[in-house]
Amino acid sequence: MSTYRYQRLLTMLYRRGQGLGSHCLNVGYLVCRVIDILDTGIPHQDLITAAVLHDLGKVAWPDDLFTKNLLSATDRDIMAAHPLVGRRIAEQVWPECPETILHLIETHHNPGNWLPAQILAACDIWVACSEPRANRTKLPDDETVYREMCKVAAEKVVDIVSKAARTQGQHFFLGTQDYRG
Numbered sequence: 001m002s003t004y005r006y007q008r009l010l011t012m013l014y015r016r017g018q019g020l021g022s023h024c025l026n027v028g029y030l031v032c033r034v035i036d037i038l039d040t041g042i043p044h045q046d047l048i049t050a051a052v053l054h055d056l057g058k059v060a061w062p063d064d065l066f067t068k069n070l071l072s073a074t075d076r077d078i079m080a081a082h083p084l085v086g087r088r089i090a091e092q093v094w095p096e097c098p099e100t101i102l103h104l105i106e107t108h109h110n111p112g113n114w115l116p117a118q119i120l121a122a123c124d125i126w127v128a129c130s131e132p133r134a135n136r137t138k139l140p141d142d143e144t145v146y147r148e149m150c151k152v153a154a155e156k157v158v159d160i161v162s163k164a165a166r167t168q169g170q171h172f173f174l175g176t177q178d179y180r181g
């Protein structure tokens with residue numbers, strides 16, 4: 001792995017602010033817990049790296065898009081494009097990036113039937129629902145989070161992700177004031 005290129009991408013995520021860097025690391029950490037339990041069929045390193053870089057496409061977002069509640073059609077287009085934009089940024093900055101990682105970044109909201117992508121998508125939702133956000137006053141309830149994860153992953157995956165997240169302590173997530181369960 002070209003370590004310095006990967007580190008450059010990580011630096012981009014952290015420099016963007018808006019909690020983007022800690023969100024990505026939190027997802028990476030939860031993925032680490034899940035792959036201890038579940039065989040994904042791909043190298044662990046690829047899935048963890050993709051998890052840590054999954055929201056790279058948000059580094060190009062304008063500030064207010066991270067927090068606004070009322071979204072215009074343009075806002076929605078920008079948001080919907082971030083998985084593909086993230087892939088393009090990774091390709092540019094890290095030309096040797098394995099295709100598996102690029103594909104995971106691109107599909108992290110639409111994983112289809114591919115187990116590694118389902119794990120990433122479900123972990124992303126769990127973490128996103130557990131982090132404080134400027135545009136909401138309280139966390140979604142557990143049932144809502146479960147339902148959201150079931151939209152992107154098989155029930156077995158969702159159960160394992162939920163279990164892996166709950167077996168951590170109160171300090172599981174960086175920058176998270178609230179802890180689910």
Ligand SMILES: [Fe+2]
Nearest residue numbers: 054055108109
């Ligand atoms: Fe995303």
